[in-house]
Amino acid sequence: MDYITITGLKVFAHHGVLEEEKKNGQDFYLNAKLFVDCHKAGVSDELRDALNYAEVCQFMTDEFKSDSYDLIEKACEELCRKLLLRYEQLEKVELKLDKPHAPIGLPFENVSVTMERAWHRAYLSFGSNMGDKKAYIEKGIQEIKEHPLIRNVKVSQLLETKPYGYVDQDVFLNGCLFLETLLLPEELLAFLHEVEQHADRKRVIVWGPRTLDMDIVFYDREVYDSEDLIIPHVDMQNREFVLKPLAELCPNYRHPILGQTVKQLLDQVQSIPQE
Ligand SMILES: Nc1ncnc2c1ncn2[C@@H]1O[C@H](COP(=O)(O)OP(=O)(O)OP(=O)(O)O)[C@@H](O)[C@H]1O
Ligand SMILES: Nc1nc2c(c(=O)[nH]1)N=C(CO)CN2
Incomplete structure (x- = not known):
């Protein structure tokens, strides 16, 4: 099945278990694989037949910032759900949520969760x-x-x-x-x-x-x-x-x-x- 990929969408948000994470916020990165049938848009070359990735990025940013959850699992699950409910043509989404500044207190590159959710x-x-x-x-x-x-x-x-x-x-x-x-x-x-x-x-x-x-x-x-x-x-x-x-x-x-x-x-x- 066709898909559109968005990688490394940087969003400043307030998810985290620690009080200071909720207060100060930090940068997260969203990586989405959006499963949609692209054939109609591929033939017509009309934006109205396509899933507008710019709009999806704005939606993901707004929704991800609007809540404050303890866990990256919850933040990721909620965003998958919101995407599938908002965009009717979206059949499945695979979302990877990166939290490279998690307060781990050890040298590390990244911590992330990946989920696949579908109708x-x-x-x-x-x-x-x-x-x-x-x-x-x-x-x-x-x-x-x-x-x-x-x-x-x-x-x-x-x-x-x-x-x-x-x-x-x-x-x-x-x-x-x-x-x-x-x-x-x-x-x-x-x-x-x-x-x-x-x-x-x-x-x-x-x-x-x-x-x-x-x-x-x-x-x-x-x-x-x-x-x-x-x-x-x-x-x-x-x-x-x-x-x-x-x-x-x-x-x-x-x-x-x-x-x-x-x-x-x-x-x-x-x-x-x-x-
Ligand atoms: N596919 C299924 N759909 C619904 N219930 C199921 C299914 N498979 C197993 N069950 C289990 O069957 C249990 C009993 O269901 P229910 O009381 O509706 O049985 P029943 O209607 O008397 O018999 P049947 O399920 O053979 O029609 C449910 O609590 C559920 O856990
Ligand atoms: N005709 C009919 N017979 C049944 C039915 C039903 O829905 N219709 N359901 C049963 C148990 O689920 C058992 N027998």
Whole structure:
């Protein structure tokens, strides 16, 4: 992918753990690799099609000076976040923050931190089979749309589905949604749990009735396993109530482990006779 590089942007700022660093300030140097698609600007030669690096430098300077953090990690993280939120065409940023005058008391050349942060694309599945199902779902989606680190939410149609697994319960209303986010997988999961809690979700029976359930189906092309999160969702390929609305959003998205597209997985599930 294309990128623009800015190196050695000198900014006087007040980040540091020590009181005198906060009071007196010092010079920092910002080095950014800005991942943007440059093809349009490369063809048109028009500034309006480009990421204006002069403007980005001014923005980085102003934002970096406007806060005072203890840690270079925090100063760097915040600046990455601000850049990604400010410039819509920026897909990823790699930022190296140099602090060559850090109060170390020993001869050294430089101390720095480097971070890579990006917009991630995720697909979620959601469902409800208690109370006002549509209202629970709509409120949950609204909460997702309002999250400051989530953008571009696209929602499938809602469909009524028979309960899968534990069948002695009411019919479900199900759907899927696409989003772009700066949240990491575990942060996204924690946020979805909050959204479920706001719908008064109680975890009583596994696969049992729920006011609102929100699962992560895909997160970029990632394969991720931790104690409490598995991506892609471990049972999505067996669930028509996931695959049908998902096929509306991304029929050609290929499952990173199974190698089949969402549409192919849906066709397979639908070819199995239901009792
Ligand atoms: N991809 C994922 N999305 C959401 N939760 C997940 C995922 N992978 C693992 N989990 C874990 O599953 C736990 C149980 O989730 P939940 O209570 O929603 O289960 P369930 O809806 O009854 O079953 P299922 O997850 O099979 O739909 C969550 O607390 C979470 O830690
Ligand atoms: N139709 C349908 N069945 C289910 C659903 C669901 O959302 N829809 N969720 C389950 C556990 O997450 C278990 N069974």
